[in-house]
Amino acid sequence: MTIRFFTLIAAFAALVTVPYWMPGIYYVNVSSQILFYAIFALGLNVLVGYAGLVSLGHAGLFGVTAYATGYMLQLGFGHPAAILIALVISLIAMAIFAALSLRSTGIGFIMITLALGEILWGLAYRWISLTGGDNGLSLKTRPEPFGYSLSDVNTFYYATLVVFLLSLAAMAVFVRSPLGAALMGTRDQPRRMNALGYHVWAIRFYACLFSGLLTAVSAILFVYYTQFISPQTLALTSSAEVLLMVISGGPGTLLGPIVGATLVVAVKTVVSGFIERWNFLLGAIFVAIVILMPEGLVPGTVRLWRLAWRKRAPGTTPVPGGAEAKP
């Protein structure tokens, strides 16, 4: 039984009992937000952390799913049908996105994704008959799976938690799978992978699809949470925000994006209620993270923890159990 195991059990227990110890339904709502933004960050991390591809256009895909859901509901489809159709549309959008973006890597990939994100944003504004322009689309109701109404705050939280845990499990499986290992290979040594016979483009493409799936899932939760979608959600600042969640938490780690999402959402929603200049504070936190823990909050904390242990007991085995780096 390692410290890591106990921490995870404690975290799991805390998550499952949130409605009981959070001081009010407002904070339960914030927890739901943290969870679906964490899924969004996990999705982006597939590309940023594990594929080495930085995308500045993921908010565009997020928006596509959200609009698809809203539009399908407006057309009169029921919730299950709308969600399914939205997922299909999102995967097609991601496939196109990937096909265009993967022609480049490095800064080229960043720029193509930025351009695509901006184009989707412009479409959201101009294609008024589809998107309602900047008046946006409203979603009148939330689904009621198995008779539980998601309009209830706690029920929505639990539904989000279930989806989050499934997404996290999917990520864990992906990372430990041969595809995941190949992906990390293409991140570190693309030419060698190519020489070894791996189809680098195809591996990256599948990674994009997986990333798109997680993004779509988080977008569906988002759009049911706010019950509104408008072009602001697809702006460059939104793409930058989720990227910051990934980088500040620790790209290439499982838990990093979750911590990053918690940081950004907590400052934006909760801290902003107490500190007027929260934007400045958030920027300062990012700069501090870069100075103190440039590899991200999660790997950085692990590193500092180990450093502390080594200093306390020189000569003894440094880390109590779980010596491997967090995957």
Add this chain to the structure above:
Amino acid sequence: MSRKVTRRKFMAATAAGAVAATFKFPAPAIAQAAPFKLGLLTIKTGPLAQGGIQMEQGVITYLKEKDNTFAGRKVDFVSADTGGSPAGAKTKAQELVERDKVDTIVGPLAAFELLAITDYIAQAKTPLLSLAAAEDLTQRRPNPYFLRASACSSQAMHPMADYAAKEMKLKNMITISEDFAFGYEQMGGFQQTFEDNGGRILKKLWPPLATPDYTPYLAQIADCDGVCQGFAGGNPLKFMKQYGSAGLKFPVVTGQTGGDDALLRSYGDEAIGLVSCCPYTLDAETEANKRFVAGMQKNFNLDPGFYAAGLYINCMVIDAALTKAGGKSDDKAEFMKALRSVSLSDTPRGPVKFDHLGNAVGNFYIRNCEKVGGKLVNKTVKTYTNVSQFWTYDEQKFLQQPVYSRDFPPLKS
């Protein structure tokens, strides 16, 4: 014996009266002790912060003037920064309703924020007073818990068009405004009334929201006798400057955001001659306005504009409604009724009352921008009274036509 009976009866009656008093009217004594919680949804960071900061200044000015008391109850004021995004607006609205348990919300600033929270507000039965000009919220999709004491997007443009056609004798105009709903609704209203008075709109130009250089659009402004602009935020400044430097000399008319008194301190000489129509004007001669302007100058050393005035007036309406309701705000539906029935005669904008859809009916002022003593001022040249959101149109007919959009009313050419 009769005295004994009288005294006993008297005691009994007093006791009964006291009991009755405890049951029937516990409210005043207790309610006056419970503070009235007022929430403000505003934007204090990012590009829209300009209007948001002014909104808060308007609320603070009123609270300071009234020593933080509405109808005998102390006011707990909570200000929330939505960050200018619809998701942020929803989150902060939830914070105000669920965590702070506010009685009434004022704000938000932007139309898209209001649209994001309108269903939630109706569901939470929390009265909301906003400046956001989205037309349909008091027209085709009215929200019973929403009240607008300022104006909807086109409300100021109808009188502006009337003035442009009848007094300025303009016949062929070009409209230019940002490419979003507020722009469409303003220009649509202007076009309808202008064309009803014999004028003609030649072209409608729609630069995107973040346009650094308006020259591609300014180059298309020719062969007309006037321009109507509907820019908001900081864009009117950019536009008028570039308009002036492009050498264009046609008279320019605008609405409540384009000629806002609070923008005059940022404008240069290019604003001289700008004609605007606004529900508030700095030189309105009411007692309330004198107090308001003095308060703004004392607290913030600034001349107020449309945003600060709007929120000050919102607070006046809430104060008046609370007084009408005897200090009670627990029954939300009853309080909403009181709010809607408010009719004030002395406010910074003059008389204000509400139509049955929750939109204000009041004065609209046509102002001309002049330079007096080295400073830019808006001089009121005409006042339109009793202007409703439907102008002189029949309400039913107006609601049957589609909401003003980029293509409605269509260009006659």
Add this chain to the structure above:
Amino acid sequence: MNFWLVLAVNSITFGGLLFLLSAGFSLIFGLMRIPNLTHGSLFMLGAYIGVTFVLGIHGFQLNFWLAAVLATLSVAALGALAERFLLRRMPGDQLAQVLVTLGLSFMAADLCLMIWGGDPISVPTPPELDGFARFGVLVFPAYRLAIIVIAIVFAIGLWLLLDRTRLGAMIRAGVDDPDMARVVGIRVSQLFTIVFALGAGLAAFAGIIGGPILSVYPGLDQDMLPLALVVVILGGTGSLLGSFVGSIIIGFIYNFGQALLPELAYFVLFLPMLLVLLLRPQGLFGRHVP
């Protein structure tokens, strides 16, 4: 006829302003491979600092050009500090660079809001250029024509710097192959600080020069950064000629695109950028694929 002439001339002036904005970004990215996402903030800071001195602070007022110089130097100094104490800690780590530059841009934006408030500020046009130049039928604001001249002067100046000076040779060596440059004895770290300061100063200069046209307001940084990115992508990173030609081309696309294709106004810049990225990722004049 007038319509086309006005648009054509404005394309060049807008291109000139874009050149001043993007030259710095192209240099920094070309040499240091740092995607400097604070570039918009540096532009905005230059404009705010410049306009403060033009309008006068505590009675101390400078003429427009001196204020521009002061703004440029102060932001260049800030840039040098940021490079020396922050960016130097993460050579090659692009993710960390994105995080720190975005974090700094949040801080800068909020700082500007705190110091200068939310109201837009109009930058007065320098009085000697506050008029019109007439060429027969065409009437054009003199200040905008002056921007073309300023852009050309700076383009020539930068070209001379890069082509004819030792510093320029070192910069070009660093752009081509930083490791070999180090091997040959070039103090690449010092070079980086100088180049970053130069890029930051250029951005600030563009900010105050653009002030009389764009004014200064919160959100200016977010409006200008995508434009810089588009120019650099189109022209090619690390290439001065690329920045110059790219700026002019973007100027034309912007003006004629917005005027003739209003339906596509939102896409008029990003569609060409996407096409260039797909067809020729190194840009028109770029040396290597980024």
